[in-house]
Amino acid sequence: xxxxxxxxxxxxxxxxxxxxxxxxxxxxxxxxxxxxxxxxxxxxxxxxxxxxxxxxxxxxxxxxxxxxxxxxxxxxxxxxxxxxxxxxxxxxxxxxxxxxxxxxxxxxxxxxxxxxxxxxxxxxxxxxxxxxxxxxxxxxxxxxxxxxxxxxxxxxxxxxxxxxxxxxxxxxxxxxxxxxxxxxxxxxxxxxxxxxxxxxxxxxxxxxxxxxxxxxxxxxxxxxxxxxxxxxxxxxxxxxxxxxxxxxxxxxxxxxxxxxxxxxxxxxxxxxxxxxxxxxxxxxxxxxxxxxxxxxxxxxxxxxxxxxxxxxxxxxxxxxxxxxxxxxxxxxxxxxxxxxxxxxxxxxxxxxxxxxxxxxxxxxxxxxxxxxxxxxxxxxxxxxxxxxxxxxxxxxxxxxxxxxxxxxxxxxxxxxxxxxxxxxxxxxxxxxxxxxxxxxxxxxxxxxxxxxxxxxxxxxxxxxxxxxxxxxxxxxxxxxxxxxxxxxxxxxxxxxxx
Numbered sequence: 001x002x003x004x005x006x007x008x009x010x011x012x013x014x015x016x017x018x019x020x021x022x023x024x025x026x027x028x029x030x031x032x033x034x035x036x037x038x039x040x041x042x043x044x045x046x047x048x049x050x051x052x053x054x055x056x057x058x059x060x061x062x063x064x065x066x067x068x069x070x071x072x073x074x075x076x077x078x079x080x081x082x083x084x085x086x087x088x089x090x091x092x093x094x095x096x097x098x099x100x101x102x103x104x105x106x107x108x109x110x111x112x113x114x115x116x117x118x119x120x121x122x123x124x125x126x127x128x129x130x131x132x133x134x135x136x137x138x139x140x141x142x143x144x145x146x147x148x149x150x151x152x153x154x155x156x157x158x159x160x161x162x163x164x165x166x167x168x169x170x171x172x173x174x175x176x177x178x179x180x181x182x183x184x185x186x187x188x189x190x191x192x193x194x195x196x197x198x199x200x201x202x203x204x205x206x207x208x209x210x211x212x213x214x215x216x217x218x219x220x221x222x223x224x225x226x227x228x229x230x231x232x233x234x235x236x237x238x239x240x241x242x243x244x245x246x247x248x249x250x251x252x253x254x255x256x257x258x259x260x261x262x263x264x265x266x267x268x269x270x271x272x273x274x275x276x277x278x279x280x281x282x283x284x285x286x287x288x289x290x291x292x293x294x295x296x297x298x299x300x301x302x303x304x305x306x307x308x309x310x311x312x313x314x315x316x317x318x319x320x321x322x323x324x325x326x327x328x329x330x331x332x333x334x335x336x337x338x339x340x341x342x343x344x345x346x347x348x349x350x351x352x353x354x355x356x357x358x359x360x361x362x363x364x365x366x367x368x369x370x371x372x373x374x375x376x377x378x379x380x381x382x383x384x385x386x387x388x389x390x391x392x393x394x395x396x397x398x399x400x401x402x403x404x405x406x407x408x409x410x411x412x413x414x415x416x417x418x419x420x421x422x423x424x425x426x427x428x429x430x431x432x433x434x435x436x437x438x439x440x441x442x443x444x445x446x447x448x449x450x451x452x453x454x455x456x457x458x459x460x461x462x463x464x465x466x467x468x469x470x471x472x473x474x475x476x477x478x479x480x481x482x483x484x485x486x487x488x489x490x491x492x493x494x495x496x497x498x
Contacts (some may be wrong), residue, residue, distance in 0.1 A: 012038040012099055012183045014092065016106035017081070018114070019138055020256035021066045022216040023073050023176035027135035028105040033177035040101060040183045041074055043067060044092070045085040045195055051113030053302075053384065056377035058346040059254070061205050062214045064197035066255050069215025079182030083190040088117050089124060096130060099187055103131040107256075110143055110292050111384040112299035139289055140170045140260045143296035153297040156400045160290050161283060173261045207344035212251065212380065219252035223266055231270070235280040241338075241349035242423040247281070250381035251347065253288070260285050291389035294399050302372060302388040310397035313481050315367040321464055325360055326374055328428070331463030332442045334414035335359045337427040344427070346380035351417055357394040358408040363470035365477055368395035396478075404478050407471050414440030430459040442467070 015032045021043075023029060032039045047054045055063065071081040084091045092104060104125055109118060118134065125132040136142055146154060146163055154160040199205050212218065226247040230237070237245040252258045263285060267278050295301045305311055324330050328339035338352035348356070360371045372391040376382045392398025396406075418424060421439035425432045431439055442463035465473075 011102040012040050013103040014040045014042055014101045017043045018109055020107045021070045022257050025173035025259045025262050027137055027174055028107045030174050030177055032105050033180050038183040039079050039180050041079055042082045044088050046088045049087050049117045056382050058378050058380045059382050060197040061208055062255055062380050065214035077180045079180040085190055089121055106134050107137040108134045110296055137259055139292055141289055143293045157290050161286050164286055170261050170264050172265055208346045211345040216257045219258035222249055231277050234277040239351040239417050241352050242418045254381045254383045288386055291385035294389050295385040305397040306392050306399050307397045314477050316365040321364045322366055322370055324464055329461045331461045332410040333424045333428055333440050334410050337424045340427040342378050354394055355408050355410055355413045357391055361395040362407045362474040363465055407474055409467055411440050
């Protein structure tokens, strides 16, 4: 408890920070500040509650710096960030006992394990007579609200977009509190360094430090730069990895340092000048909403095929090929550039994400879950919904998925979207002297032996597999899957899974 200037004791209010590491458009924080109570901003590092998926290395790096920035921003307004690790319910109970807080506020989460934690928390607080309230903020439309005409959930993006686009305009974002009355009573807080979120031996984060400014201020700067720059011609140029052609807001959204409401309304008034570009970018925002909609209705999206027919797909176990893909040593320049960009910066251009995912699942016939797990560990924007939904989309087993027989040709993809080879040269320096006409060609043993200009055989790997051979093998595997289902459907007493 805190003693007021009049000598009366006052019960503080706890604000839980989770996927909302910001002050602006934080409705839970605004409600706490407006209450007039002393505020306890609390971040709980919970990786022990049932079902909670531990963060990957890149997200842990980002979290450290984001929490540092959040604490600084809170301090400028009169409060401080308290840190605790452990099970959410136990930590909140301890804080309530030690401070006498009689209210807990938070912004809602939408991944199923987190929903279970928060549902249990709300029930426990009400049983104890502690006031509590939750607010939306991570999504424009909470995932249980959009419904098809038959009352089910959407499995195809286009009607999902149409339904949302025809609805009400998303609410305006809420301004950050100008002043927060911070709690000044005794309450222990963890030392952030003790959580060991940063890599040390080895320190692989130098490229991340050069590429990103985690925190709310970094998010706002990134949004302003995008609107002033890459938004123009976004609809046409967004597939070009050799240019600054996308917003790069995804890690800030994943960590809750900016909200889709803030982004949506920042685009207001630009339709007359940049109508097609604004529309295309808003559709990308809503694709993120679609992924969360799918996750809410399919809690095991990261581990289970959305299309259960793929449960019998003949994936290959090939640790050597998987390792080559992870390291960017496949012999296909656009694939290797993407995988090295990922390792160096914690991010990869979306067009290239599709190319490398197609290569893993169709050229190498390696299970999409291997790729999803690798991205979860290495992406600064690793997202519980977008990551598995996108991997399943490319692999052909997801909702509204690209057909499995749509197999990207990495060479043609590189020539079309990196026509001068600048993207490849940036991340595959072994090919820096290669001319644009041949830079996207996979190196064969014959070509390497005959090369005199650049000795590729010593520095750049031979292609793991010929594209034509890979395509034929992938289509044969798909036919094997279809044949297995046709066989099952002919068997009495057996049902084909939907």
